[in-house]
Amino acid sequence: MLLLFTLVLFTFDFTISMPLLPEGNFVSANLTGISNIAKPGCQTKCGNLTVKYPFGIGEGCYLDDGFELTCNSTHYDPPELFIGSSSITIHNISDSEMRIFNTIAYACYDEAGVPDISDGCIQLKESYRTFSQKNKFTVIGCDDFVLMNGKLNEIDFVSGCLGLCSIESVVPNGNCSGIGCCQASIPKGLRYIISSFKTFGNHTSVMSLNPCSFAFLAEEGSFDFGGVNDLKDRKFNTRTNPIVPIVVDWVVGGEGSCSQATACKGNSSCNDVDTGGYRCSCKEGYEGNPYLDQGCQDINECEDKTNFPCYGFCTNTPGSYNCTCLHGYEGTDGKSADGCRHVAKDSKFSEVVISLGIYTFT
Secondary structure, eight states: OOOEEEEEEOOOEEEOOOOOOOOSSSOOOOOOOTTTSTTTHHHEEETEEEEOOTTEEESSSSSSSSGGEEEEEEOOOEEEEETSSSSSSSEOOOSSSEOOOOEEEEEEEOOOOOOEEOOOOOEEEEEEEEEEEOOEEEEEEEEEEEEEEEEETTTTEEEEEEOOSSSSGGGSSSSSBSEEEEEEOOOOTTTTEEEEEEESSSTSTTTTTTTTTEEEEETTTTTOOTHHHOOOOOOOHHTTTTTSSSSEHHHHHOOOGGGGGGGGOOOOEEEEEEOOEEEEEETEEEEEOOSSOOOOEEEGGGGOOSSSSSSEEEEEEHHHHHEEOOOOOOOOOSSSSSSSSEEEOOOEOOEEEEEEEOOOOO
């Protein structure tokens, strides 16, 4: 007798779909900071400030004498940084600017109108530094015209600012409108400024409101006029000196240009500055200090997925990186989230009929 069993497997279609490829073969790590801040063995910190070459502290640590800085830890705690052997204190230094603490000129009068005047003079002796146009010449006073004298490309320069007011009720807070406070722009390329005070009546008619007038450079936006409180304050200069900086542009090469540049090292670019001199910067894909002998170093973009995304296989190249799709994915731009997509494959199972025959013999 024959017994026959039939097993039927029914077919159905399905497509395998995969999500977008997550970010690929990156190592989760932050870029290690390039250590070439200064020449070997040279001091890199003064108090809270970092000193980067071409600036330097100590013999042999700066590009030339114009970049020499002094860290005074004897008389200051924390230590303070000064330009060379001068009394100009540095607030901070960036790749193109430095901010220095202020020097505020003043003219204070007694009841008889006799003045005590300090005509402030700020001089940047080295040819590589000029006052930035980010500064405003600022005058505080009610009976004053202050001249700003300087030199621009060896030509004498004179400008000024007028401060007038007579009663407290008309003096605004926060706004240098000419009523008690005046601000004027400065030209590009100034290297020194002397403030000269002129008065209309030796403050005798405004003594109760404004016994002193003041003149200074100030980074735009760093000074808020305090209205009547500032006008009445004989100590305005000592209160304002440490909180209102002056911005100074710096360059290398003095009066030279990129055609004579020797300071820019490997993998860096030279950029001329219209007031004379030039600055060096690392080329795209490189980082470090362009003024040191070792030059700028290649950035390994494959170790920084935050700034250099890759949704495939990352390969570092000099100054850049490549990102290709992983096996099983296709696309032309592995650097974008939807640049690589999974190659879908359709799978079908056919109907299979399996017959099992069981024979019995009797």
